[in-house]
Amino acid sequence: MNTLQYYTSETVESLRNGIQDHLDWYYYNIGPTPHLLPVSGVRKSRLKVQSFASELVVDPDRPQKNDAENAITVYNTLRELTPHQSSLECLWVYLCHVVCATYVCKRWLSARPENNENAIRKVKNHYFASGTRSLIRDNGVSRLWWLGRTAHEVAPDKPDEFLQVLLAKQDVRSALLERPSISMNVRLLRGIYEILRENWYDGQELFDRVTFRSWMIALNRKGGVILLDALSDIELKRLLQLEAENAMSVNRSG
Amino acid sequence: MKFDSGKAWQHPVLRPKRYGDDYPYAEFEVDIDVELDKRKGSVSLQAEYCLSDPNLLSLVDREEAKYVLLVNCSKTRRRETIESFEPRIRNRFTAGDLSGRTEFSPFLIATRFLEAYDWSGWHSDFCGLRVDIKEGYVLAVDEPKAYWIDRAEEAPLGSIFVHSASPAMQNERWDVQLDNDRVEIIMSEETSRLYKSVRLEVIKKSDVHYLMNSLYLPALVKVLYEADNDTKTYENFRWYSALNNLLEFAHCPVLGSASSNRVLDAQKLLASPFNNLLSLLHGDSA
Known part of the structure; x- marks a missing residue:
């Protein structure tokens, strides 16, 4: 077991400002290593964790294919993080640069943009995390943790199945996992997932782009009048099911 | 559901008078009190609901309506509703559940279908x-x-400052602005570029003490004295609560204290930068 470490905020700033000078390291793992900073730039947390970086896999032809299993790996390893700790950029920047650098590079930096600004932007997106949205969606390691956490919260018995269903289509993933109004509402997300899961094994009509979007729009409209969080389980399920059926019915007739 | 002061509801909704008069003779006001236990890190919440409309009150009595508080913390991705048929809601959140900006939204919600509802x-x-x-x-x-829910050790002093460049600033000078969630240290574009390149270098050496003494120490003294003299203007900014937490953590008087020596307090918060500089210089000359 190793002690979980993280950078100081000054170190994170220094790394962020120095991306341009270390692009070769980020994309090709050659040249000076940016994270060889004084010891004072790294702090030790109280958590002990198993090594996990070697378990992260990437299929070079379909990099997103292994997101689900990688999410389970990262979350199981770092399960003890509190929500506050998991929101700290300095932790994830350290993991991306020191522990999981090979994985992040293979997953996100397989092609270097010709334009330097775009090359820097890609590094910033996936090795750093300025804001909650970036932590959830972009940072190479934190997005896996949040995926794993959501899966365990919504479907603790079968988190891998949850990820299989939700990651199948980009639309579904974006709407449910990246929009705070749904992804932060565990009851609502669970209700939507249960309907989607059933439909996954029964024709997958709801996964059609137009149908799914109609369903989401209808729920959004309902959410403007009804506080969905305060509905009873029965009423919430009834409403979600009704709007799903309406969306499928409209698509069939359209 | 986000609060929207201009929202056109499809049915009468009792809300603050400045946003609508669907209920011209009634009020719905909620006092919300949040307290952070600095030792344990847990957060205590208390909300008192004041509802004056007799018809809505009778709905609550019959459990056809309930008081709801929606808690939303985007940093920790925590979203939760707390419900009650009593006009008082209390809750405690474990350490780490809430952090940073947390919003508490009060509602009165129907619990069942009310057909053909009307009210004089x-x-x-x-x-x-x-x-x-x-x-x-x-x-x-x-x-x-x-x-803002920040424990002192989670909101380091540096986090209250942000640097920006302004064409209106003279070269070789800096100034401080306090009217935002972070204290802005403003420089000219040229000085800002020079500062950023110097800062990258000093992080790798111990020369950081020069920056501390020439920039952050005087800036912090200014912030402390300004905040002491005008708490009402600044108390809703994030830097104010973060700085207050740090002062308490360091056993210094909180903001608004007339009698504190903020020159000394600033040095304490920055861990004696002047002494560090002296040690550095003394070490160099030896």
Whole structure:
């Protein structure tokens, strides 16, 4: 077991400002290593964790294919993080640069943009995390943790199945996992997932782009009048099911 | 559901008068108090609901409406509703559950279907109107309250500052602005570029003490004295609560204290930068 470490905020700033000078390291793992900073730039947390970086896999032809299993790996390893700790950029920047650098590079930096600004932007997106949205969606390691956490919260018995269903289509993933109004509402997300899961094994009509979007729009409209969080389980399920059926019915007739 | 002061509801909703007069003779006000236990890190919440409309009150008595508080913390991705048929809600959040900006939104929500609902306490424009109220419908809403939940050790002093460049600034000078969630240290474009390149270097050496003494120490003294003299203007900014936490953590008087020596307090918060500089220089000359 190793002690979980993280950078100081000054170190994170220094790394962020120095991306341009270390692009070769980020994309090709050659040249000076940016994270060889004084010891004072790294702090030790109280958590002990198993090594996990070697378990992260990437299929070079379909990099997103292994997101689900990688999410389970990262979350199981770092399960003890509190929500506050998991929101700290300095932790994830350290993991991306020191522990999981090979994985992040293979997953996100397989092609270097010709334009330097775009090359820097890609590094910033996936090795750093300025804001909650970036932590959830972009940072190479934190997005896996949040995926794993959501899966365990919504479907603790079968988190891998949850990820299989939700990651199948980009639309579904974006709407449910990246929009705070749904992804932060565990009851609502669970209700939507249960309907989607059933439909996954029964024709997958709801996964059609137009149908799914109609369903989401209808729920959004309902959410403007009804506080969905305060509905009873029965009423919430009834409403979600009704709007799903309406969306499928409209698509069939359209 | 985000609070929208200009929202046009499809049925009468009791809300602050400046946003609507669907209920011209009634009020729905909620006092929300949030306290952080600095030792344990847990957060205690207390909300007192004041509802004056007799018809809505009778709905609550019959459990056909309930008081709801929606808690939303985007940093920790925590979203939770706390519900009660009593006009008082209390809750405790474990350490780490809430952090940073947290919003508390109070509602009165229908708990079941109310067919052809009407009420003489509505605005006269609704005279004769009957509405079907479904479970979950908002019957009353008050403005949300936002609190910053930061423990002193989680909001380091550096986090209250942000640097920016302004064409209006003279070269070789800097100034401080306090009217935002972070204290802005403003320089000219040229000085800002020079500062950024110097800062990258000093992080790798111990020369950081020069920056501390020439920039952060005087900036912090200014902030402390400004905040002491005008708490009302600054108390809702995030830097104010973060700085207050740090002062308490360091056993210094909190902001608004007339009698404190802020020159000494600033040095304490920055861990004696002047002494560090002296040690550095003394070490160099030896």
